[in-house]
Amino acid sequence: MxxxxxxxxxxxxxxxxxxxxxxxxxxxxxxxxxxxxxxxxxxxxxxxxxxxxxxxxxxxxxxxxxxxxxxxxxxxxxxxxxxxxxxxxxxxxxxxxxxxxxxxxxxxxxxxxxxxxxxxxxxxxxxxxxxxxxxxxxxxxxxxxxxxxxxxxxxxxxxxxxxxxxxxxxxxxxxxxxxxxxxxCPSKKLEGKNVLVTAGPTWEFLDPVRFLSNPSTGKMGYAMARSAWYRGASVTFVHGPAAFSNLSGFDVKSVVSAEEMKRTVLALSEEMDYIVKAAAVGDFRAASFSDRKIKRANADAVTVDLVQNTDIAASLGERKRQGQTLIGFAAESHDLLANASEKMKRKNLDYIVANDITASGSGFGTDTNSVRLLSRDGSADEFSGTKEDVAERVWNRILEEDWLL
Known part of the structure; x- marks a missing residue:
């Protein structure tokens, strides 16, 4: 807290x-x-x-x-x-x-x-x-x-x-x-600002009953959204299939697939001052969708061809307008700082929040997190605690820097 x-x-x-x-x-x-x-x-x-x-x-x-x-x-x-x-x-x-x-x-x-x-x-x-x-x-x-x-x-x-x-x-x-x-809340530095936050997983369906996904619960994205709202922001919350007990105060957009999230986010991006890409968006989807349930029958194995989904953060980076701040998240299993830094540069992000998903008490499904916040100037800050605490400190750091620009 x-x-x-x-x-x-x-x-x-x-x-x-x-x-x-x-x-x-x-x-x-x-x-x-x-x-x-x-x-x-x-x-x-x-x-x-x-x-x-x-x-x-x-x-x-x-x-x-x-x-x-x-x-x-x-x-x-x-x-x-x-x-x-x-x-x-x-x-x-x-x-x-x-x-x-x-x-x-x-x-x-x-x-x-x-x-x-x-x-x-x-x-x-x-x-x-x-x-x-x-x-x-x-x-x-x-x-x-x-x-x-x-x-x-x-x-x-x-x-x-x-x-x-x-x-x-x-x-x-x-x-x-x-x-x-x-x-x-003592800080109102986001008053008059529009903030979009994505959270949760996406579901990429193979057939009517099966899908590819990940264990994201959306807790970190929710914490980022709520912390921005405390500071006076008008918050748009775009979330994949995850349960949230209280979304009061947010303009809520519920989506299922990565493609839906992409369309929703890009349609809203121009009017946003800050965009926080905290969702665990699926990188891949089935090359073709079966409109009938795939049966086991006598098959010992089933092969599924996958194709890449559009990289939403990179698309936002390509169209970023002057004065807009893009904040990405990187859930990594190895080479944390190197991978996060490369993503930030490639996707034209202003900041990236990196966490090691293999570390105890960090990543998917937990109430706590331990992250490194990297910025374009090469600085790196380390924050840990509850996801609410981490969100608070991430916003404090970003707004402290933006306030000086």
Missing amino acids: PDWKQKRKVVLGITGGISAYKTPEIVRALVKSGCDVEAVLTSDGEKFVSPMVLSTLAGKRVWRQSDFLSDDAGWKIPHITLADWADVVIVAPCTAETLSNMARGAGKELLCSLLLATGAPVVVFPAMNVNMLNHPATARNMEILKETGIIIADPETGSLACGYEGKGRLPSVEVILEEMWKTL
Whole structure:
């Protein structure tokens, strides 16, 4: 986990909506991520979720409306002390009523007074009936809050507790945490930039049921994409057949074969400022596809003729425009630096991330990686750790160099 994610102080404001039932899982996830969590319930929020449950998961007391301006706890001035303590304030769920109070600067509730007093970034997750969300008053209140610098996360679309279908659902815990991390990320050097990242394997079918592929899970590419998104980039994520739990915030393009990936990437390449080729694209495909399953019958062996796929990274290098940065990946089993350096030059890349797939804890399917980042000026940096840590450090190095150009 990057240093800037560690030991963050989070105030979680919970208002009186049915989706408050999800908040214990939010607290659990925050604590698991190493955050110190203070939960603050509005008076209506207490009707939807147990303070005891939240307190147990957070490992500390939960602040309630009865603590505000009270003889027992009011002297602690919780709306000021919590406001000063927080690194970030999350309001999830946020009802139409609370949005209205926030927009008007009302301070009757402990949570709303805290929001008036804090200098920390505030991320709000509206959750309500679709008609309430679409009401002009709600839209106006959200615009007022955005103008003051408050971040309004987009509700999800789906089945609502009231029986309606539409926009207004509280996002998943994973999405809420990622929005928080994006807010807390100290670097915004990719704001206004378009970044394309490829990830995962490709499948090159021999017949309707068999294909050539590799063990790539796409974890390294995903880490590169998420790290760019934290930094403010508009991220297009082109991935082969791999499962990802949360692709929120990305423009996602799902492909299967190397040919599909090539067409997708080249069609988008001109508008991209950075292109990260982290996918493990198949170098070869069958010379001919059998539209029927190849049967064993009595054959002792089957011969398959293979032809080369187009080298996508080399094609990007040929058409690279001025100001565009190309970052390649090289998974090697031997002569790591020599092979990676040759690839970088031949494909006209600006950087290449090389890793030894035979090394323990490095390469396909692992959560960790150990890489060498080579740049055109001949420099080489070595990074190791989780794939998230490696992605963070690779971007830091690239952006540090680009910032000086």
